[in-house]
Amino acid sequence: MPALSAGSGNETGLYEMLTALPAQLQPHVDSQEDLTFLWDMFGEKSLHSLVKGATIKKDEHTGAIVVARIMRGGAADRSGLIHVGDELREVNGIPVEDKRPEEIIQILAQSQGAITFKIIPSIKEDVPSKEGKMYIKALFDYDPFEDKAIPCKEAGLSFKKGDILQIMSQDDATWWQAKHEGDANPRAGLIPSKHFQERRFALRRPEVLVQPLKVSNRKSSGFRRSFRLSRKDKKTNKSMYECKKSDQYDTADVPTYEEVSPYRRQNNEKYRLVVLVGPVGVGLNELKRKLLISDTQHYGVTVPHTTRARRSQESDGVEYIFISKHLFETDVQNNKFIEYGEYKNNYYGTSIDSVRSVLAKNKVCLLDVQPHTVKHLRTLEFKPFVIFIKPPSIERLRETRRNAKIISSRDDQGTAKPFTEDDFQEMIKSAQIMESQYGHLFDKIIVNDDLTVAYNELKATFDKLETDTYWVPVSWLHS
């Protein structure tokens, strides 16, 4: 650890901080905002690892060189000797008050052996915080080296969508400090705060986020056997299943971070709802069917509602729940449907109660919906686990789907037809849009290339879901 010794005697509160080994410098750190450089120190206990410790800046008003930021868990933080706002007076006996930060870099770069810092502590007391107890799930990819706003790129923490981060400090409203969950390295890195990132996304949104899920002008998209139904009505080219029309565009959603907590299902709890999402024809029904027949006692699916007349071979509550148009419309008004739509002058829909009834039988409910409805299902009651079934490359689609058939609304009878090249292209395009627009809601992505491989992966995912611990939104854990 850096040693602390008395200052020059007559200056009360003046520190000298000694580091045991030469400092490692970051001479090419960009000088952005008001921050100028980052110094690194070796602690006695980590002689072989470079530990980034703190950043400094020139105070705009006083011109003093002050400590701008202490990286949580780094050597400076663990030494407990320096704090944000402390003034740096000397480096190796050389006064730095009138120096520019770049010149201080030079002094440090030329230093050999132990480095002595002379620091005047700031008067401000550290406010105790609940640091290190908050976890967030990142909903976007972040690379500090691509970020023009970050005050110090080297101090940044890169992460990928879906990573779990432990928040170490929220003292700064713009730049939080965080580390990857489970990372043995105690030092935190800078990440944009939620508020700051939301503002940036909001400014960028026109190109990046608002991309309606409209694939082409072709009126394809089959009538789904599962009553996910078609994406668009054949004649009107309108989505048949809609909760709220505006949801399709999700302009209000700016995915940045979500606070999460670990959750493991207890034996006496209901199963988590499993939501399957994917483009038309990707094989959702096929995978769902295989799961269902693998254990009919364990897996279940919802029974859809319809206003069409019951056929002689059908039973109410088996193929469909048959209800009147009036009742259906009342239920729509009362938000009873997760999705609903109109096909050939009849309504079809999946009700929230139909999901509840599967779960009440102590079964795993397999539900496939359009991705924009997922956010309505993300509740404490359902704790949904969302699986995106993704198509493989177009070459693999051509190879694997040679004998497969798609039910297309281009055919009024809803009969199955072999896949066309257009079907493949639309499937891939639609999957890309789904992933870019809703990828932050997916807990798992399974590529349906070889059916058996995809099924085995799906089955393994289900098995783990029942026993393993997962990060879920904190709001799901407290009623």
Ligand SMILES: Nc1ncnc2c1ncn2[C@@H]1O[C@H](COP(=O)(O)OP(=O)(O)OP(=O)(O)O)[C@@H](O)[C@H]1O
């Ligand atoms: N991995 C695969 N390899 C080969 N054929 C597949 C594969 N997955 C699914 N299929 C076949 O592709 C066709 C479409 O699959 P499926 O009906 O399950 O798609 P879907 O996504 O549920 O679409 P829809 O909701 O329109 O029915 C079926 O003939 C199915 O057997």
